[in-house]
Amino acid sequence: MTARSRWAAVHGPLRSELPLLVIEASLLVVLLHANAPEVWFWFLVLLSLLFWRSWAWMVRRRQRLAALAPVGAAPGEGSPEPPVDSAP
Numbered sequence: 001m002t003a004r005s006r007w008a009a010v011h012g013p014l015r016s017e018l019p020l021l022v023i024e025a026s027l028l029v030v031l032l033h034a035n036a037p038e039v040w041f042w043f044l045v046l047l048s049l050l051f052w053r054s055w056a057w058m059v060r061r062r063q064r065l066a067a068l069a070p071v072g073a074a075p076g077e078g079s080p081e082p083p084v085d086s087a088p
Contacts, residue, residue, distance in 0.1 A: 027049065
């Protein structure tokens with residue numbers, strides 16, 4: 001198996017997130033080897049990167065769910081609540 005076919009075997013979201021996971025892991029290694037004043041700086045860098053990636057993931061997830069929803073469906077449609085009779 002060549003390196004190109006191994007990379008092609010990685011699917012979907014993991015393929016786009018893999019470079020950022022490597023960066024986050026390297027930042028964690030730097031954080032573990034940092035001196036006392038540097039720890040807080042690298043810790044904040046790591047937290048901001050994780051926050052940014054989680055926010056971007058949530059936005060992509062909402063967009064994906066909105067694209068999968070039926071076009072004419074109301075936001076609460078499909079809920080297990082019984083229908084309300086509007087006749088007097």
